[in-house]
Amino acid sequence: MPVEPVATVTAGAWADDATMTLRLADPDHVLAGVRLQQDLGIAADLLDFRREGAGWELTLDRPPVARMEYLLELHSHDGGTDVVPDPANPRQVAGAFGPKSVLEFPGYAAPGWLAESADPGGSTTFAVRAPSLDAAVGVRIWAPGGARGDEPLPLLVVHDGPEYDSLASLTQYLGAGIAGGWLPRLRAALLSPGQLGSGQLGSGQLSPGHRNDWYSASAGYARALMTQVIPAATGGVASTVRIGMGTSLGGLAMLHAHCRYPGLFGGLFLQSGSFFVPRLDSQEGRFPYYRRITAFTAAMRAHRVLGAPVPVVMTCGSIEENIGNNRLMLAVLRSAGYPATLHEVPDVHNYTAWRDEFDPYLTELVAAVTR
Numbered sequence: 476m477p478v479e480p481v482a483t484v485t486a487g488a489w490a491d492d493a494t495m496t497l498r499l500a501d502p503d504h505v506l507a508g509v510r511l512q513q514d515l516g517i518a519a520d521l522l523d524f525r526r527e528g529a530g531w532e533l534t535l536d537r538p539p540v541a542r543m544e545y546l547l548e549l550h551s552h553d554g555g556t557d558v559v560p561d562p563a564n565p566r567q568v569a570g571a572f573g574p575k576s577v578l579e580f581p582g583y584a585a586p587g588w589l590a591e592s593a594d595p596g597g598s599t600t601f602a603v604r605a606p607s608l609d610a611a612v613g614v615r616i617w618a619p620g621g622a623r624g625d626e627p628l629p630l631l632v633v634h635d636g637p638e639y640d641s642l643a644s645l646t647q648y649l650g651a652g653i654a655g656g657w658l659p660r661l662r663a664a665l666l667s668p669g670q671l672g673s674g675q676l677g678s679g680q681l682s683p684g685h686r687n688d689w690y691s692a693s694a695g696y697a698r699a700l701m702t703q704v705i706p707a708a709t710g711g712v713a714s715t716v717r718i719g720m721g722t723s724l725g726g727l728a729m730l731h732a733h734c735r736y737p738g739l740f741g742g743l744f745l746q747s748g749s750f751f752v753p754r755l756d757s758q759e760g761r762f763p764y765y766r767r768i769t770a771f772t773a774a775m776r777a778h779r780v781l782g783a784p785v786p787v788v789m790t791c792g793s794i795e796e797n798i799g800n801n802r803l804m805l806a807v808l809r810s811a812g813y814p815a816t817l818h819e820v821p822d823v824h825n826y827t828a829w830r831d832e833f834d835p836y837l838t839e840l841v842a843a844v845t846r
Contacts, residue, residue, distance in 0.1 A: 634725030636665020
């Protein structure tokens with residue numbers, strides 16, 4: 476039940492260096508309660524708004540992040556509940572599961588490249604049949620303007636590529652970097668695990684498809700990537716070094732594929748990777764492929780499966796659930812000779828956080844691998 480703010484009541488969301496305040500107008504007492512939904516780990520007993528005059532208000536200490544994505548639970552007197560973006564806050568961001576409201580804290584700034592001129596490039600979309608999966612993998616190849624098929628260029632191979640593009644402006648970043656000269660000319664293969672179709676390949680919404688299975692340390696998916704998808708992505712164009720990129724389960728799947736097939740990638744960019752281990756991630760135990768993931772990470776920790784050391788750059792929100800297993804994976808990679816780094820950032824598990832770390836971290840990795 477969306478509630479429109481009333482002009483005579485100050486409503487919205489704002490913050491200073493120490494606190495944040497959210498206020499929602501409700502002069503006609505339509506609501507029985509309001510509660511904040513967030514992913515920052517704020518204690519549950521602090522999330523209920525209190526009635527203040529003609530509306531509802533919540534004031535909290537500022538959490539240790541640069542921005543907060545959130546929703547509001549609106550409780551009606553008949554017991555119903557709606558979960559909606561904050562109707563008093565016009566700032567929203569698209570996400571894999573729909574839009575959320577955003578509160579940016581003092582000091583936050585969006586990446587400068589978003590406002591720079593960018594090479595729009597061009598794209599070709601196709602499907603690759605993979606017998607080991609009994610399914611097809613969606614592929615969109617993005618290339619800078621004027622790129623000929625016989626021009627040898629680095630290839631960025633991206634899990635959840637269409638979502639990375641629509642929700643984190645990936646090809647805009649690539650185009651801005653190429654136009655500005657701070658990235659070399661390169662192509663990107665944007666891979667999709669969802670059902671095929673032009674709308675779904677570029678929709679910006681996560682299609683469940685086969686994602687949880689394929690991206691969870693699946694031997695069949697890694698084999699398909701090596702034997703069908705990468706050859707198809709490079710079959711019509713000349714390429715040089717390949718960089719694997721993914722976030723969450725997509726990051727895990729890139730590392731798993733590299734370890735099974737050394738030489739597949741010359742570098743890895745892994746964001747908020749889901750490198751589950753039992754002592755840190757027991758809350759994920761109901762996930763259908765949890766044991767397959769933990770078996771892979773255990774094999775890595777025991778140095779039974781390690782692949783060939785290549786440059787690895789990892790990013791992860793400093794307070795998200797995956798930070799512990801990312802720190803552990805960093806230690807594992809370094810112990811195996813990988814030149815690996817982990818950048819802990821003041822955000823959590825969302826596409827804007829991942830977008831904000833492309834530059835300088837992906838920029839530096841591309842430079843190192845293509846030098």
